[in-house]
Amino acid sequence: xxxxxxxxxxxxxxxxxxxxxxxxxxxxxxxxxxxxxxxxxxxxxxxxxxxxxxxxxxxxxxxxxxxxxxxxxxxxxxxxxxxxxxxxxxxxxxxxxxxxxxxxxxxxxxxxxxxxxxxxxxxxxxxxxxxxxxxxxxxxxxxxxxxxxxxxxxxxxxxxxxxxxxxxxxxxxxxxxxxxxxxxxxxxxxxxxxxxxxxxxxxxxxxxxx
Amino acid sequence: xxxxxxxxxxxxxxxxxxxxxxxxxxxxxxxxxxxxxxxxxxxxxxxxxxxxxxxxxxxxxxxxxxxxxxxxxxxxxxxxxxxxxxxxxxxxxxxxxxxxxxxxxxxxxxxxxxxxxxxxxxxxxxxxxxxxxxxxxxxxxxxxxxxxxxxxxxxxxxxxxxxxxxxxxxxxxxxxxxxxxxxxxxxxxxxxxxxxxxxxxxxxxxxxxxxxxxxxxxxxxxxxxxxxxxxxxxxxxxxxxxxxxxxxxxxxxxxxxxxxxxxxxxxxxxxxxxxxxxxxxxxxxxxxxxxxxxxxxxxxxxxxxxxxxxxxxxxxxxxxxxxxxxxxxxxxxxxxxxxxxxxxxxxxxxxxxxxxxxxxxxxxxxxxxxxxxxxxxxxxxxxxxxxxxxxxxxxxxxxxxxxxxxxxxxxxxxxxxxxxxxxxxxxxxxxxxxxxxxxxxxxxxxxxxxxxxxxxxxxxxxxxxxxx
Numbered sequence: 001x002x003x004x005x006x007x008x009x010x011x012x013x014x015x016x017x018x019x020x021x022x023x024x025x026x027x028x029x030x031x032x033x034x035x036x037x038x039x040x041x042x043x044x045x046x047x048x049x050x051x052x053x054x055x056x057x058x059x060x061x062x063x064x065x066x067x068x069x070x071x072x073x074x075x076x077x078x079x080x081x082x083x084x085x086x087x088x089x090x091x092x093x094x095x096x097x098x099x100x101x102x103x104x105x106x107x108x109x110x111x112x113x114x115x116x117x118x119x120x121x122x123x124x125x126x127x128x129x130x131x132x133x134x135x136x137x138x139x140x141x142x143x144x145x146x147x148x149x150x151x152x153x154x155x156x157x158x159x160x161x162x163x164x165x166x167x168x169x170x171x172x173x174x175x176x177x178x179x180x181x182x183x184x185x186x187x188x189x190x191x192x193x194x195x196x197x198x199x200x201x202x203x204x205x206x207x208x209x210x
Numbered sequence: 211x212x213x214x215x216x217x218x219x220x221x222x223x224x225x226x227x228x229x230x231x232x233x234x235x236x237x238x239x240x241x242x243x244x245x246x247x248x249x250x251x252x253x254x255x256x257x258x259x260x261x262x263x264x265x266x267x268x269x270x271x272x273x274x275x276x277x278x279x280x281x282x283x284x285x286x287x288x289x290x291x292x293x294x295x296x297x298x299x300x301x302x303x304x305x306x307x308x309x310x311x312x313x314x315x316x317x318x319x320x321x322x323x324x325x326x327x328x329x330x331x332x333x334x335x336x337x338x339x340x341x342x343x344x345x346x347x348x349x350x351x352x353x354x355x356x357x358x359x360x361x362x363x364x365x366x367x368x369x370x371x372x373x374x375x376x377x378x379x380x381x382x383x384x385x386x387x388x389x390x391x392x393x394x395x396x397x398x399x400x401x402x403x404x405x406x407x408x409x410x411x412x413x414x415x416x417x418x419x420x421x422x423x424x425x426x427x428x429x430x431x432x433x434x435x436x437x438x439x440x441x442x443x444x445x446x447x448x449x450x451x452x453x454x455x456x457x458x459x460x461x462x463x464x465x466x467x468x469x470x471x472x473x474x475x476x477x478x479x480x481x482x483x484x485x486x487x488x489x490x491x492x493x494x495x496x497x498x499x500x501x502x503x504x505x506x507x508x509x510x511x512x513x514x515x516x517x518x519x520x521x522x523x524x525x526x527x528x529x530x531x532x533x534x535x536x537x538x539x540x541x542x543x544x545x546x547x548x549x550x551x552x553x554x555x556x557x558x559x560x561x562x563x564x565x566x567x568x569x570x571x572x573x574x575x576x577x578x579x580x581x582x583x584x585x586x587x588x589x590x591x592x593x594x595x596x597x598x599x600x601x602x603x604x605x606x607x608x609x610x611x612x613x614x615x616x617x618x619x620x621x622x623x624x625x626x627x628x629x630x631x632x633x634x635x636x637x638x639x640x641x642x643x644x645x646x647x648x649x650x651x652x653x654x655x656x657x658x659x660x661x662x663x664x665x666x667x668x669x670x671x672x673x674x675x676x677x678x
Contacts, residue, residue, distance in 0.1 A: 031526040032403055032503050036640040041619040045274065045288035047248035047295045059642045064628065087526065089404040092437060092503070093640060094619075095339040096246065097355035118407055118439055119339060122370070123355035177371065179231025189357065194365040195259070197226060197234065201365055204225045204236055209464070210265060 015128025017187040021109055021156040022166070024081035026073055027146045033086050034093035035120060039102045041094075052098055053105030074106075078150045085142055085154075086113045091120025100124045110156050112163065114139040125180050126189060132156060132163050138172045141165065158184060212481040214375050215444050216410045218474065219350045223333045225367060232369040238332040240267040240362045241318045242305070244274055244296040245621070246337030250359035251299040261363045264304040268327055269296055271309045272317045274621050277584050277611035280310055289622065303363070316587020316613045319343040319555035323427065324589050326456025330445035330472040335362060340555045340637060342433040345442035346426035347449055348475045350410070352440035373439040374484035376409035377477075380417040382491030387671040389565065390425030391557060391635065391654035393417060394432035395497035395507045397489065402521060403505035407437030409485060412477060417491045418443050423452040424561040431556045432637055435504035444476040496670055498542050499639045499652040502530040506639070510657060510669050514540045533641055534649050535629075542651075542667050549632035550581040550662040551644070552655055553611075554618040557635035558586030560593040562655040567602045569659035569673050575607035576665030582624055583608055584616040606663070620645045633661040 043055040061072050068075040084103060090113035091099065100123040103111060109129060114136045124131045134142070145152045145167050153166035158181065164171040176184070183189065194201070213221070226234040242250075247269070254261065261267065274289040284290040293310060300307035308314040314321060319340055322328040330348035335341060337359045344351035358368045378397060398405075411433050418426060426443050433441030450472065453459045460468045495509030508514070514531070516538040517524045531537065536545075552558075552566050563585065575581055583603065585591040591613060594600050600610055617624040618636035620643070626632045628647025635658050639650035653661075656670035663673070 029525075030529070031523050034503065034638075034640045036619075036638065036643050040642055040646070041273075041621045042646075044245050044621065045286075045292055047292055048252060049249045059646055064646060087523065089407070089437070092403055092407075093339065093434075093638060095337060095353035095355055097249075097337075097357060100355070115404060115407070117404065117437055118373075119353055119355060119434075123357065126355060126357035177231050179228050179369075190369045191253075191257070191357075191361055191364055193369065194234065194361055194367055198262075198365060201225055201234075201236070201262070201367055205263065205366060208223075208236060208238065209460070209468075210238070 015187055018109065018128065018130055018158050018184045020158065021082060022153055023083050024151060025083035025085045025112070025142070025146055025154050026079045026081055027143055028073055028084060028086045029143050031087040032089045032092055035091055035096050035099035036093055038091065038099040039096065044096060044098050049101055051105065052102035053107065056102040056106045082108055083110045083112060083154050083156065084108045085139070085146065086111060088113065088115045088136070090116050092117040095119045097123045097127065100127050100129055104129050112139070112142065112154070125184070128184065128187065130156065130158065130184060132174045134163060134172050134174060141170060212478040214477045214481045214483060215348065215412055215442060215475055216350065216375050217481070219331050219333065220372055223350070232371045234367050234369055235333060237335050237362050237366055237368060238266065239327055239334045241322055241327070241334070241336040241341070242267060242269045242296070242359065243318050243336070243338065244271050244292045246356050247299065247359055248292060248295045250337070250356050250363055251295070251303070253360040254364050259364050261303040261305065262366050266366060267305045267363065268322070269300045269305050269307045270315060270318050270321055271296055273615045273619065275310050275614040276622050277582070277614050277616045277624055280612045284310070313588055316589065317555045317558060317615055319431065320558055320586030320590065323347065323423070324456070324587060326453050326459035329453060329459070329468070330449060331475050335368065339434040340431050342438070342440040343427050343431040343555055345430040345433065345440050346423060347453070348442055348445035348472070350440060350442065353434065373410040374408055375412070376406055376438070376485040376487070377412045377414055377483045379415040379486070379488040380413070380491055381415040381488070382417065384417060384491050384494065387496045387656055387674060388494050389654040389656060390421055390428040392494055392497045394429045395499065395504065395652060396494045398432065398436045398505050399497070399507040400489065401436045401487070403435060403503040404437040406433070409438050411438045411441040413441060413443050419446070422561060423448060424559045427559065428556055432504070435637060445472055496654060496657055498657060498667060499650070500534060500536055500542060502533055502639055502641050504637065504639060504652060506530065507652065508542065510542055510667065512542070514538055514542070543669060545667045546578070546631070547633050547651065547661050547666060548578065548580065548630040549626050550579055550658050551584070551617040551632055551634040551636060552658050553582065553584030553586065553616055554636035555586065555615070556637045557655050558584060558590065560590050562635065563590070563594050563599050564597070565655040566659040567599045569656055569670055570606040570608065570663050571602050573606055573663040575662055578665045579662050581608050581662050582611060582617050584611045585613050587613050608662070617644050619643060620648070633658050633667065
C-alpha cells in the first residue's frame with residue numbers, strides 16, 4: 001500500500017471519503033435507465049464540471065416549458081436522500097461521465113441496483129459515487145420497503161461491504177475490489193496511483209511502437 | 211496456455227497488475243472529441259502535469275458540429291466554446307487536431323480507420339462508447355469516461371479489470387436485404403441490451419469472415435448496445451489490405467515487424483470463452499426497432515411482441531411502447547414516418563451510402579419525409595461524389611449534408627421534433643435521443659432508404675435492385 005502514502009492531493013475534483021452512509025433513498029423502479037435519460041446530450045456542452053445536477057433526469061423531471069413534472073420522483077417531496085435506487089441495468093448506453101457527475105452533483109453518493117452497465121459503474125467509482133449491486137429479490141425488498149415507508153433508511157457500510165434495510169434489519173453483502181474500496185474509503189483517484197508508477201509506464205512504452 | 215484473441219491483446223498491454231484490483235493497461239492510441247475531453251484537460255492543467263505522449267492522442271471535432279454551412283462560425287455559443295476548447299487544448303499540449311473545416315475532419319470512429327490510426331492488436335480508447343468500432347481490426351477498443359481520458363492524457367494508461375470473454379458465432383448465408391446492421395440488431399435483440407455486460411466479445415463465423423471491413427465496423431460498433439465492453443474480429447487478409455498505405459499505417463521494415471505480430475492475432479484452437487453463443491445466419495431478417503432500447507428489435511415483417519413474451523419488467527416495457535405510441539401486436543410495416551437519418555459512426559461509411567442509393571435510385575423522396583444524409587467524414591463525402599452517388603441522391607430529391615455525429619445524438623441543430631418518428635441508421639433509440647420527445651426506429655441503410663421513398667416503414671426487399 002506504499003502508493004497511498006505518496007498520494008498527491010491537488011485535484012479539484014477529488015471527492016469526499018466514503019465510509020458508512022445511512023440515508024433515506026429515492027426509488028426509481030425502471031429498468032434499463034440509460035445515460036441519455038440521466039443527462040440528455042444537449043446538456044453536455046460545458047467545459048467545466050459544474051451544475052450537472054440541475055439537469056439530472058431532465059426530460060423525466062421537467063416538461064418542455066421547464067415546469068416540473070409532478071409525477072416524477074425527484075419532484076415528489078415525500079422522497080429524498082443520498083441514495084438512488086434504480087431498476088436492473090442502470091446506466092446503460094453512452095459513456096458520458098456527465099451522467100455520474102449529475103448523480104453526484106444532485107447529492108447522491110450511492111446508487112443501488114440489481115445490475116449496472118459497465119462504463120457507468122466505472123465512472124461512478126472514479127468520481128466517488130458508490131455503485132452497490134444487490135440481488136434482484138433484495139432490490140424488490142428495498143423498493144417495497146420505501147413504498148411502504150418513504151422514511152425507510154438504508155445503511156451502506158463500505159468497510160464491511162454490506163447494505164442494510166433499517167426497518168427490518170435485512171442485509172446483503174456487495175462486491176467491490178480491494179483497490180477501488182481503498183480509493184473510495186480514502187477519496188483517492190486512479191491518477192494518483194498512475195503518476196506514482198510513471199517510470200514503469202515509460203519503460204513499458206519503449207517497447208511499444210506508436 | 212491457450213489464449214483468446216482478447217487475451218493476447220490485453221495481456222500484452224498490461225504494465226502492472228494489482229492483486230484483487232484492476233490491471234494497469236497501456237493505451238496505444240487515444241482519440242478525443244470536444245464533448246468528453248474538456249474536463250479531462252482541465253484536470254491535468256489543474257494538476258500542472260503534461261500530456262505524457264501527445265503523439266498517441268488524436269483529436270477531432272464531431273459531436274457538436276453543424277452539418278450545414280460548416281464554413282461559417284458555429285452559431286450555438288456553447289458548442290462553439292467546446293470546439294474552441296478542444297482546439298486550444300490540442301494546441302497547448304501538442305496533439306494533432308482535425309477540427310471543423312479540416313480535410314480529415316469527421317466522426318472519430320470513421321476517421322480513425324480511414325487514416326490508419328486504427329490497427330490490429332492495438333489498444334484504443336476514446337471518451338465515447340462506440341469506440342468499440344475499432345475492434346473490427348482486431349484491436350481492443352472501448353469507450354471510457356472523462357476521468358479515464360484524463361488518465362490517458364497524463365499517463366497513457368487506464369486502470370480496469372479485465373472483462374470476461376464471450377464469443378458470438380454467426381454461420382451460414384445471409385438472406386437478401388440483410389446487412390451487417392441487421393446482424394448486429396438481431397444479436398442484440400436475442401441477447402438483450404444488457405446480455406453482454408461484463409464481457410468483451412469476439413465475433414466469429416463465416417458471416418463475419420465474409421463481411422467487408424465497413425460491415426465489421428458496424429457490427430463491432432454496436433457491441434456496446436448489448437452492454438459489452440467491446441467487440442473484436444480477428445484480423446485477416448481483408449484487414450491487412452484495408453490498412454495498407456494509410457497515413458498512420460507502418461511501412462517498410464515496420465510493416466513487416468507489425469505483420470509478424472498481427473498474424474498471431476487469432477484465438478487459439480481450444481481456447482475457452484466464459485460464454486459462447488451461436489446463431490444461424492438464415493434466421494436473420496431485415497431488422498427494425500420498435501421500442502426505446504436497441505434490444506427491442508424485430509424482423510421488419512413481424513409484429514410487436516406482447517409484454518408477457520419479453521424478458522424483463524412488464525411496466526418498463528409498457529412505458530416504452532407508450533413513449534413510442536405503439537401497441538403490442540402492431541405490425542411495423544406501413545407505420546408512417548417523418549424523418550430519415552442516414553449517418554453516424556454506425557452507418558456513415560461509403561458502403562452505407564451505396565446501399566441507400568441502390569434503393570432510392572430512380573425513385574423520389576416521399577413528400578412527408580425530411581431526410582438527413584450525413585457522411586461520416588470528408589473522405590466519405592468525397593467518395594460519394596466520386597462514385598456518382600451524389601447525383602443519384604439529387605435526382606431522387608435528397609441533399610447531402612456535411613460530416614458529423616448529427617442526429618445520432620442531436621447535440622447540434624439536427625433534432626427530430628417531439629412526437630415525430632425517425633427511421634435512423636444510428637445506434638440508439640433511447641427516449642429523446644434524437645431530440646426531446648423524438649421517436650427512433652433503428653434500422654439499416656436499406657430500410658432507411660425504403661422508408662425515405664415510401665414515407666412509411668417498408669420492407670426493402672420489395673424495392674431492391676442492382677447496386678449503382
